[in-house]
Amino acid sequence: MLIQLTENCSGQELQEIYAVVKGIGYKPSPVKTQFGSYIICTGKARVDIRLVGNLAGVRDVHVVSDPSKLVSRLWKVNTTEIPLGDDMKISRNRFTIGMGPCSIENEEQVVQMVTFLKKNGIQLMRGGIFKPRSSPYSFRGLGIDGLKIFSEHCRANGIRIVSEVMQVSQIGEMHDYVDIFQVGTRNSQNFNLLDELGRVDKPVLLKRGMSSTLDELLASAEYIFSNGNEKIILCERGIRTFEKAYRNTLDLNAIPYLKEKSHLPVFSDPSHGVGVRAYVEAMALASVMAGADGLLMEIHETPERAISDGDQSLNLMEAERAIHRIRETVRFRDGLNHA
Ligand code: PEP
Ligand code: MN
Numbered sequence: 001m002l003i004q005l006t007e008n009c010s011g012q013e014l015q016e017i018y019a020v021v022k023g024i025g026y027k028p029s030p031v032k033t034q035f036g037s038y039i040i041c042t043g044k045a046r047v048d049i050r051l052v053g054n055l056a057g058v059r060d061v062h063v064v065s066d067p068s069k070l071v072s073r074l075w076k077v078n079t080t081e082i083p084l085g086d087d088m089k090i091s092r093n094r095f096t097i098g099m100g101p102c103s104i105e106n107e108e109q110v111v112q113m114v115t116f117l118k119k120n121g122i123q124l125m126r127g128g129i130f131k132p133r134s135s136p137y138s139f140r141g142l143g144i145d146g147l148k149i150f151s152e153h154c155r156a157n158g159i160r161i162v163s164e165v166m167q168v169s170q171i172g173e174m175h176d177y178v179d180i181f182q183v184g185t186r187n188s189q190n191f192n193l194l195d196e197l198g199r200v201d202k203p204v205l206l207k208r209g210m211s212s213t214l215d216e217l218l219a220s221a222e223y224i225f226s227n228g229n230e231k232i233i234l235c236e237r238g239i240r241t242f243e244k245a246y247r248n249t250l251d252l253n254a255i256p257y258l259k260e261k262s263h264l265p266v267f268s269d270p271s272h273g274v275g276v277r278a279y280v281e282a283m284a285l286a287s288v289m290a291g292a293d294g295l296l297m298e299i300h301e302t303p304e305r306a307i308s309d310g311d312q313s314l315n316l317m318e319a320e321r322a323i324h325r326i327r328e329t330v331r332f333r334d335g336l337n338h339a
Contacts, residue, residue: 001026001041002069003052004059009037013057020052031070033230034201040069040226066261067215068222071232076263082203082231084160084179088123090203090233090265095330096294098124098162098267099319102309103131103139104146110153112301116316118157120323124180125150125159126296130166131308132186139307144173151177162205162296168196175202185210185237185272188220198227205233205267205296210240210248214257221264234258234266235296236287238273247275247312250283255290266291271298271312280314281322288329295326 003017014030017039021028026043053061062075069075082090090096100113104127117125127150131141142149147163154161160179165171166187174181180203187193188209197204204224208217221232236255238248250273258266268287270280284295300306300313314322 001043001047001049001052002062002064002075003039003041004062004075005037005039006057006059007037009057013055017052017055017057020055024051029226031226031228033225033228035230038070066218068218070225070230071218071221071262071264073261073263079263080230080232080265082233082265084203086158088160090294092259092265092293094293095288095326096124096267097122097323097326098126098294098296099299099323100126101300101306102271102298102313103128103307104142104150104163105307106142107149107153109301110150113299114153114157114159116299116319117159120320122323123159124162125154126162126182126298128164128182128308130164130170132164132166132184133308144177147174147177165193165197168193171196171200175200178202180205180233183207183220188212189216191220191223194220194223195227198224198229200229201231202229203231203233204229205235207235207237207269208239208251208254210238212239214254214261217258218262221262232264233294234262234264235269236266236273236292237269237296238275246279248273250274250287252283252286252290255287255292259291259293265293267294267296268292269296271296271309271314275312277303277312277314277318280312281318281325284322284326285329288326288333291333297322 025045026041029040031038049061064074066072079092129141129147162180164182182205185207238250241249270283274283298313299319303310303313
């Protein structure tokens with residue numbers, strides 16, 4: 001059961017609600033976010049919701065059978081919109097394209113990317129400054145100094161930044177320089193990190209663990225939400241299967257599933273999803289048709305020389321063509337004209 005509280009629910013009203021919830025054998029857990037206050041009630045007894053629904057301070061009561069309740073579509077009529085300042089927002093009613101290199105490599109590259117994105121009307125740039133690498137000897141990112149340069153150029157040009165945070169101690173130092181925290185596939189079930197990101201008033205793009213089920217992804221999102229942050233974007237980025245012909249298997253099925261189960265925006269990352277440059281555009285278009293609300297894609301000025309993930313990065317000509325086709329596909333899909 002999920003109880004939505006009124007905006008001005010008083011301490012005394014809250015105590016009364018708690019008493020009633022406990023009285024019917026349920027355990028109440030309070031949640032306060034940027035958008036509202038809730039009590040998650042867990043228990044097994046059959047309950048007449050009117051017992052709670054008529055109490056002062058209660059706005060609404062929902063019986064939510066899904067294990068991840070706050071992120072569930074079962075209680076929320078509208079879908080979640082994530083404001084990013086000015087007129088920019090992540091929403092199911094507006095298609096978002098986020099592009100940039102796997103890793104931020106140098107200032108010159110940032111300038112080139114920002115120019116490219118602006119020219120193509122892209123408002124979100126991706127780029128790692130803390131990189132999770134399979135080998136400890138690989139480049140692990142420019143760190144916070146790189147993020148400052150990244151941020152300076154993006155801010156000056158009205159471009160938002162999404163960048164990966166790998167551990168709790170990085171949240172504070174990154175906070176003022178990113179617009180969206182990315183949680184990578186390897187940290188998708190790092191519950192301490194998710195808890196902390198729940199205490200931050202910045203959106204979180206949560207990628208699916210490479211061997212996580214979708215319900216595990218939703219449970220990870222529930223960690224963030226239940227700690228107080230509703231601004232979550234779910235992202236399918238490919239999973240490990242028996243298939244070895246390409247890097248990962250982009251699970252397109254995940255997109256309609258997540259959109260049905262949750263009220264959160266759902267993105268796809270076809271770059272990591274397939275891991276082969278020649279197939280990335282096709283998987284981007286397929287993601288659009290599967291219902292994605294946005295795409296996160298890796299691009300590079302010279303992919304052959306990229307420090308990381310060059311094999312799956314589009315060069316700028318390929319990226320421009322992909323943007324054009326993505327927009328056409330979005331228009332074909334739902335008549336929207338604002339990718
Ligand atoms: C990335 O976005 O560069 C990245 C490392 O992604 P993932 O966590 O999906 O591998
Ligand atoms: Mn990458």
